[in-house]
Amino acid sequence: MSTTLKPPRLRRRRAEENREPDADRGILSLHDRRRRPVRIGQLASHAFLMVGLLAVGLGPLLWLAKSAVSTTQDTIQQPFALWPSGIDWGNLEQAWVEVEVGLYFFNTIAMAAGQWVIGLIVATTGAYVLSILKPVYAKAIEMAVLATLFVPSVVLLVPLFITVARPAFGPSLLNNFLGVWLPTAANAFNIIVVKRFFDSLPQEVFEAARTDGAGPFRLFVSIVLPMSKPIVGVVSVFIIIASLKDYLWPKLVLPDPAVQPLGVRLPNIQSQTELDVTLAALAISTIIPVIMFLLFQRVFLRGAGLGGAVKG
Amino acid sequence: MTALDQRRSVEQPARPRPAVAPSPRRRDRSIRGWVRRGGLVTLLFAAPMLFVFTVYSWWPILQSLWMSFQKTNLLTYQFVGLDNFVNVLSDPVLGRAVVNTLYFALLALIFGFPLPIFMAVLMSEVKRMKGFYSALAYLPVVVPPVVSVLLWKFFYSASPSGVFNTILGWVGIPPQPWIQDAVQAMPSLVLEATWAAAGGSIIIYLAALLSVPPELYDAAEVDGAGIWHKIWHVTLPQLRGVIFIMLILQVIATAQIFLEPFLFTGGGPNNSTVTVLLLIYRYAFENSLGGKYGEATALSVMLALFLAAASFLYFKATQKWSTD
Secondary structure: OOHHHOOHHHHHHHHHHHOOOHHHOOOOOHHHHHOHHHHHHHHHHHHHHHHHHHHHHHHHHHHHHHHHOOOHHHHHHOOOOOOOOOOOOHHHHHHHHOOOHHHHHHHHHHHHHHHHHHHHHHHHHHHHHHHHHOOOOHHHHHHHHHHHHOOOHHHHHHHHHHHHHOOOOOOOOOOOOHHHHHHHHOOHHHHHHHHHHHHHOOHHHHHHHHHOOOOHHHHHHHHHHHHOHHHHHHHHHHHHHHHHHOOHHHHHHOOOHHHOOHHHHHHHHHHHOOHHHHHHHHHHHHHHHHHHHHHOHHHHHHHHHHHHHHHO | OHHHHHHHHHHOOOOOOOOOOOOOOOOOOOHHHHHHOOHHHHHHHHHHHHHHHHHHHHHHHHHHHHHOOEEEOOOOEEEOOOHHHHHHHOOHHHHHHHHHHHHHHHHHHHHHOHHHHHHHHHHHHOOOOHHHHHHHHHHHHHOOHHHHHHHHHHHOOOOOOOHHHHHHHHOOOOOOOHHHOOOOHHHHHHHHHHHHHHHHHHHHHHHHHHOOOHHHHHHHHHOOOOHHHHHHHHHHHHHHHHHHHHHHHHHHHHHOOOHHHHHHHOOOOOOOOOOHHHHHHHHHHHOOOOOOHHHHHHHHHHHHHHHHHHHHHHHHHHHHHHHO
16 A cells, blocks of 8 residues: 555645645544544544643643642641642752751762763763774674563662672772663663764774774864764653652662752651651752753653664 | 774774774684774673673573572571471461452552553544643653652551542442451452552553554455444454563563552551561561571562463463453
């Protein structure tokens, strides 16, 4: 079934009539769209999507924002009322200072920053070797890296914990951010995503650079990296969001509260603190990822689609 | 470095692609020759990847096979044969954990799996505001899972003035116990997990829908197909490949469900939400004096082998349909 099955004359006429590129169409044809039941259906879909997604996607976050500055009494007794006894800004301050959310917030950022730097270094240099330098052993490494995608992470949990807690050489990485940074950098998915991007870069540019005398290092820093800004952006978002969402691994590797990121600390905060302050802490830990999402929306959504492409 | 490379390029100006193995005539098999061809620099670039994967991925994977036959307190290791496996298999909680995990996976499949497909088809057909809808749908995915779970834990409050019970009250449904009830706990967990994950799947399906060739719809219309026909005979078959992949990925993910039972219920009430991964966690990390690392690894290995076997069979079974 392809275009040739359709009389070209008809197609041209329709395209002229509607002045809309055919390639843009989905299930509904323009003819469908003109029909009355379909129009009603469209409006109903819009209403459903708008109300449903606002309520389900944004609703809980708005509720959290509201409750973070409400009193415990209000939140428990009238969860949907808008500040019956006034806005309680004190929650945020209390959470930040007394519950030391400020400290954990800083830990969160330090953990994410390190994970970002190390993750990017591993992903870009690794992909550079596999895609552009291509030593004889590149194929073997690529297979071994790919294979880790098929090993469920649960297999790694205990042995990896032991590797980090009691390494064969060097000190224990417990309560050390390196214990989070290094294992999470062994991410096959990121390497593959960057490698695919490198594969799609024009080879002529590399050849020209090599002919001009650029060595592997120069080629990487001055040619490959500047050409790879889009993919570096996508992978950065992957790494940072993964870091902000991670719970189990940092919880195991960072048992000392003084170095724990906010996410790991939240369950303890919940069990030891009053509800309004807990909700303020939850709101604070949602802020960074949500702001990042609002700023880099396109990168997020493209990245999520890319995830599907690689998986598929 | 640069001088070395320059010399190389002067020596071999005609070679088009130095990265590909050089011609046998010029190949110098000594270490110096390898270094001069850039082998050492290449290895330096590969070093970060090789280091983190060897130490934190390949080695622990191998180690897990070995450790499942050991009894250890992390200082000494003792070979105990199949003892760990026997201990795990005779643990009365294991059966419960397996059943619960399967139940979670089944519920997630029934309620969580078709929803993103439906939403994506709807969103791609309304055309306008697609970006806005995608952003709204993706928002829950961005929220850290710990926050989602703790927030929902409060939403699930069993009191009549709890958030969800208030909403139910608006439509006249009496308050529910949610996660405090052994029957309702697991569906409640699935509901939260679906909310947290659906956005990611929606975006993937939206991307897949874009790749359906519009000519197929044109052709179907020429054959007189209505809207439902087009969805059933064009859209869904075209998404087949993505749907198959998403299905197995979801099964693999739900088989390792941990965070929801751990934070919502801790496995309760009455072990009704203990999952396999929660059991692994309990073996290894619950006891601060020292975990049963051997048992935990043995159970991990069994779960991984099961998943590998299931995926293999699944791909065998679907291969025929997806390549038609």
